[in-house]
Amino acid sequence: MIGPEATLREVAFAVGTALDREGAHAVLCGGSAATFYAPEVYQSEDLDFVLTFGADDGPVARQALESLGYRFKNGMFFHDASHFTVEFPRGPLAVGNVLVTKTETVREGDRVLHVVSATDVVRDRLHKYAAWDDFSALRAAIGVALEVPVDLDAIHDFMRREGVGVFEKRFDEAFRVFERRVRERRL
Amino acid sequence: MGDGLKVFGSVARTRVMVATIALRETYPREVARLTAVPLVTVQRIVDELERQGIVVSRLSGNQRRVTVHPQWIAADELRALALRLLEATPDLRAALDAERRRPRRPGKPRDRAGSNAA
Numbered sequence: 442m443i444g445p446e447a448t449l450r451e452v453a454f455a456v457g458t459a460l461d462r463e464g465a466h467a468v469l470c471g472g473s474a475a476t477f478y479a480p481e482v483y484q485s486e487d488l489d490f491v492l493t494f495g496a497d498d499g500p501v502a503r504q505a506l507e508s509l510g511y512r513f514k515n516g517m518f519f520h521d522a523s524h525f526t527v528e529f530p531r532g533p534l535a536v537g538n539v540l541v542t543k544t545e546t547v548r549e550g551d552r553v554l555h556v557v558s559a560t561d562v563v564r565d566r567l568h569k570y571a572a573w574d575d576f577s578a579l580r581a582a583i584g585v586a587l588e589v590p591v592d593l594d595a596i597h598d599f600m601r602r603e604g605v606g607v608f609e610k611r612f613d614e615a616f617r618v619f620e621r622r623v624r625e626r627r628l
Numbered sequence: 629m630g631d632g633l634k635v636f637g638s639v640a641r642t643r644v645m646v647a648t649i650a651l652r653e654t655y656p657r658e659v660a661r662l663t664a665v666p667l668v669t670v671q672r673i674v675d676e677l678e679r680q681g682i683v684v685s686r687l688s689g690n691q692r693r694v695t696v697h698p699q700w701i702a703a704d705e706l707r708a709l710a711l712r713l714l715e716a717t718p719d720l721r722a723a724l725d726a727e728r729r730r731p732r733r734p735g736k737p738r739d740r741a742g743s744n745a746a
Contacts, residue, residue: 487736517736528736573730574652580725610704618711627715 443509443523449476452525453488457554459505460490465498467491468534468544469556475566475581478559482584482628483577487517487526491534493544502529536565537603559589563619564599571604571615579619586623593620633713640665642713643720644673648683649710650724653695662723682706 443455453469460467469477472485492498503513506527511518518527534541534557541561547554557565566582569575585591597616604612622628632639643663648654656674660667674694677683685694696703714721 526736569730574650575727575729576650576721576724577726577728578730614707614711622715625715 443520443525445522445524447523447525448480449473449485449488449525450480452523452527453477453556454549454552454554455509456488456490456506456527457556458552459509460502461553461555463501463505463508465501465505466493467498467502467529467555468493468541469554470534470541470561471530471565472581474557474562475585477554477556478562479581479584479588482588483581486524487528489528489530491530491532493532493534499529536561537568537599539564539599539602559585560591560595563591563596567596567600567615567619568603570619571600571608571612579615579622580628582619583622583628586619587626587628593623633717635709635713640669641673643717644670645677646710646713646717647720647724648674648677648694649696649707650714651729653693655691655693659694662727663720 443452447455453473457467457469467490469488470491471489472483473488475483476485490502492502506513506518509520510522511520511527516528520526534544536557541557543558545556545558547556562585563582566578566585569578570582586593597620600612600616604610604615633642636642636645640663644659644665647659647663651658656670657667659665659674660670663670665673674683674685674692678685678694681697682700683694684697685692687693696707700706714724
């Protein structure tokens with residue numbers, strides 16, 4: 442049941458479970474995935490799910506959302522009892538120029554949620570910090586890394602590959618700032 | 629603000645320089661809001677920095693966009709120092725952390741940076 446007090450995590454599980462039951466494979470990503478891993482640090486107000494299988498999932502996803510009380514308007518789903526909106530950004534599921542092929546499946550009782558890994562969330566947020574000087578994204582990346590184990594080597598490799606040419610210095614700096622704050626546990 | 633770092637001569641000047649450099653491109657009103665330094669003071673400090681060749685500014689509409697001069701002799705070192713000082717200035721860091729600078733699709737709700745440290 443989605444109500445005014447429902448947290449993003451609760452809404453994510455409700456939507457994820459409804460999608461799964463309808464046979465739509467969708468993965469929580471973006472800022473909402475950061476909130477899923479580190480709710481005290483970063484609060485997204487919308488949930489982004491990327492449909493990962495087949496063009497036929499669109500109508501199925503709509504049916505699943507409407508069964509929860511969501512209605513579709515202006516490209517996203519709104520709920521009368523919750524401020525959390527749901528959106529289905531166009532795939533493929535990717536972080537920077539890298540396709541995401543491995544995701545996490547989290548189960549709580551009979552509820553299920555597919556979500557990008559914490560390492561991919563950090564990659565995504567750091568990429569945004571490096572590209573836009575967006576310190577809120579840096580904070581989210583640090584928050585997730587302090588909350589759950591992430592693969593720092595894989596994140597470093599990703600930032601090196603993404604930061605090519607004129608962006609090399611930016612991406613290198615972004616990773617160094619992130620790594621230092623994680624090491625010092627300085628959110 | 630009285631107990632803040634004075635690396636660049638005064639607390640206000642240090643805060644203005646750290647914010648301006650960390651943001652890479654900004655404008656005086658934004659710096660004033662984030663640093664809690666009065667706008668006239670920010671404008672005076674930015675004027676001084678521009679006279680010394682440390683920052684450059686250009687008009688975009690009626691907004692004065694300020695960036696560190698990329699060819700200034702110690703631009704990279706200054707940026708590294710500013711980012712380190714930012715980490716040592718919790719209130720300024722929190723103000724910057726709450727700023728979303730990446731684009732947002734029209735109609736999307738706003739995100740909030742949490743106030744609780746992990």
